[in-house]
Amino acid sequence: MSFPERLIKGYRAFLSSRFTAEQSRYRELAEGGQSPEIMVIGCCDSRVSPEVIFDAHPGELFVMRNVANLVPPYTPDGAQRAVSAALEFAVQALKVKHIVVLGHARCGGIRAFADRGEPLSPGDFIGKWMELLTPAAASIGPLRNHSNFADYLNHLEHASAIKTLDNLMTFPCVRILVERNRLHLHAAFFDVATGLLSVFDPEMKIFASVAGAESGRRKLKP
Numbered sequence: 001m002s003f004p005e006r007l008i009k010g011y012r013a014f015l016s017s018r019f020t021a022e023q024s025r026y027r028e029l030a031e032g033g034q035s036p037e038i039m040v041i042g043c044c045d046s047r048v049s050p051e052v053i054f055d056a057h058p059g060e061l062f063v064m065r066n067v068a069n070l071v072p073p074y075t076p077d078g079a080q081r082a083v084s085a086a087l088e089f090a091v092q093a094l095k096v097k098h099i100v101v102l103g104h105a106r107c108g109g110i111r112a113f114a115d116r117g118e119p120l121s122p123g124d125f126i127g128k129w130m131e132l133l134t135p136a137a138a139s140i141g142p143l144r145n146h147s148n149f150a151d152y153l154n155h156l157e158h159a160s161a162i163k164t165l166d167n168l169m170t171f172p173c174v175r176i177l178v179e180r181n182r183l184h185l186h187a188a189f190f191d192v193a194t195g196l197l198s199v200f201d202p203e204m205k206i207f208a209s210v211a212g213a214e215s216g217r218r219k220l221k222p
């Protein structure tokens, strides 16, 4: 099986354009190391690359992606935990100033939880991972409380991003820095179809469009 031709072509395009333009930046980052100020926790979904959405340059964003942009609560049990490891490195070593949980519309992971379909494999890794959504689902009530299934999914996508902020605060290293005002947590939401980005306002309890469009304002609960 040959290496995907799409990647060879893409790499050559990168080498002749972006790498050439940003060569000095890459060299500085190689010599001085990375010092991103922002960690983004995003979904694996191929449509929601944080570097693309935020037009980021190399070294600017420390990105961790998993199915449905989730963070399991702090569990110091000695298990090999990818999310906890990335979080620990970002907060303790890189000393990022912001953590952004980036949810998105039409999330397949959220949909899988709502559909409660058959396991994709005997391990049912998706099914077990998506159980992390249970508290967020409880916070928005059952499907019948929502006008339709799409509306339910949308509320669940928003509620999950907010619940993930709560889970971040269960990590002592995060909570201490947040309380000292040295680390700031944010939830944001990207609408794949419209390109609209909204950011959670913890006081108003709404996701408000960063462009300020009234149509982008979304209440947390129905």
Ligand SMILES: [Zn+2]
Pocket: 043, 044, 045, 067, 068, 069, 104, 106, 107, 108, 109, 110
């Ligand atoms: Zn997703």
